[in-house]
Amino acid sequence: MTFAATAAPQSASFAALGTTATITCTDQVELAAAVEHARRRLTELTMVASRFRPDSELAQINARSARWAHRFRPGAPLRIEVGDVLAACLGAALRAERLTQGLVSAQLGADLAACGYDDDLQAVWERDTAPPAPRGIGRRAPGPLMFDQFRALLILPAGIALDLGATAKAWAADVIAAELATRGTGGFLVNLGGDVAAAGPAPEDGWVIGIRDWTGKLVQSVHSTGHAFATSSVMVRRWRHDGVEQHHILDPRTGRPARSRWAQVSCAGPDAVQANAASTAAIILDSQSPQWLRGNHVPACLIDHRGRRTVTRGWPSETGDAGGDRG
Numbered sequence: 196m197t198f199a200a201t202a203a204p205q206s207a208s209f210a211a212l213g214t215t216a217t218i219t220c221t222d223q224v225e226l227a228a229a230v231e232h233a234r235r236r237l238t239e240l241t242m243v244a245s246r247f248r249p250d251s252e253l254a255q256i257n258a259r260s261a262r263w264a265h266r267f268r269p270g271a272p273l274r275i276e277v278g279d280v281l282a283a284c285l286g287a288a289l290r291a292e293r294l295t296q297g298l299v300s301a302q303l304g305a306d307l308a309a310c311g312y313d314d315d316l317q318a319v320w321e322r323d324t325a326p327p328a329p330r331g332i333g334r335r336a337p338g339p340l341m342f343d344q345f346r347a348l349l350i351l352p353a354g355i356a357l358d359l360g361a362t363a364k365a366w367a368a369d370v371i372a373a374e375l376a377t378r379g380t381g382g383f384l385v386n387l388g389g390d391v392a393a394a395g396p397a398p399e400d401g402w403v404i405g406i407r408d409w410t411g412k413l414v415q416s417v418h419s420t421g422h423a424f425a426t427s428s429v430m431v432r433r434w435r436h437d438g439v440e441q442h443h444i445l446d447p448r449t450g451r452p453a454r455s456r457w458a459q460v461s462c463a464g465p466d467a468v469q470a471n472a473a474s475t476a477a478i479i480l481d482s483q484s485p486q487w488l489r490g491n492h493v494p495a496c497l498i499d500h501r502g503r504r505t506v507t508r509g510w511p512s513e514t515g516d517a518g519g520d521r522g
């Protein structure tokens with residue numbers, strides 16, 4: 196874990212969820228306890244919602260779904276009661292699906308595996324290729340996620356594998372920031388690999404959010420007193436599979452990595468789940484995304500593969516308050 200050497204607000208960073216987690220506090224006395232709380236919550240999330248841990252609740256559901264499809268038929272409804280943490284994650288996934296009209300889907304686990312993303316990303320990088328995973332005959336775009344949040348009841352079509360990579364990290368940023376503000380004093384900023392949420396009193400000049408491109412270069416700094424942010428990129432989580440370059444943002448309509456003019460999209464929103472849903476959908480929507488973002492009043496910064504930027508209303512062209520004008 197590394198601690199920043201600057202004055203308050205003070206931050207600490209550590210590895211989690213295959214990325215870097217950074218916790219920032221306006222009251223440096225709170226930092227050690229805040230980091231410990233975040234570590235516990237992220238460890239819990241990994242134990243529950245990792246697609247790559249055979250003992251996680253999510254992986255066991257996926258295995259049960261595969262067995263159910265073999266025993267009966269693909270698509271046969273499988274009813275599963277889930278635990279509290281997974282229920283909250285599924286609720287966030289359901290909200291993202293509704294916000295994006297299905298462009299962000301939690302039902303792409305089998306498609307990701309078929310693209311070679313069937314293990315922790317470091318393990319995927321360390322191999323040149325892998326045997327193609329079965330994609331299924333006559334693949335169709337997934338239907339709506341069937342989840343009863345009141346009863347914590349998931350109804351999963353047999354053969355469908357869940358993957359919560361599109362929303363669980365953003366959900367965790369929102370939850371951890373809110374919990375820290377309730378437990379401690381001052382303000383807190385939680386950055387989980389680009390999914391950023393804040394809670395509690397902001398610094399006098401607002402939180403400073405650095406927007407970096409896929410090379411690590413600082414593209415822009417924006418100030419915010421309460422907005423959440425998310426950045427989605429097709430340039431970081433990349434690998435080769437079956438001789439083809441792949442990335443992790445799939446178009447649910449095809450089950451393949453989205454083909455997009457945008458290398459990276461950053462969005463502001465009322466919470467990280469909503470910001471992340473918008474940034475992910477914008478990658479998938481390709482050239483239609485600026486219009487979609489404007490129509491949904493989402494402040495955004497889109498960067499194409501040549502490094503050229505396009506911004507929507509509410510996103511400052513230079514350092515300023517993102518989301519200040521969302522009309």
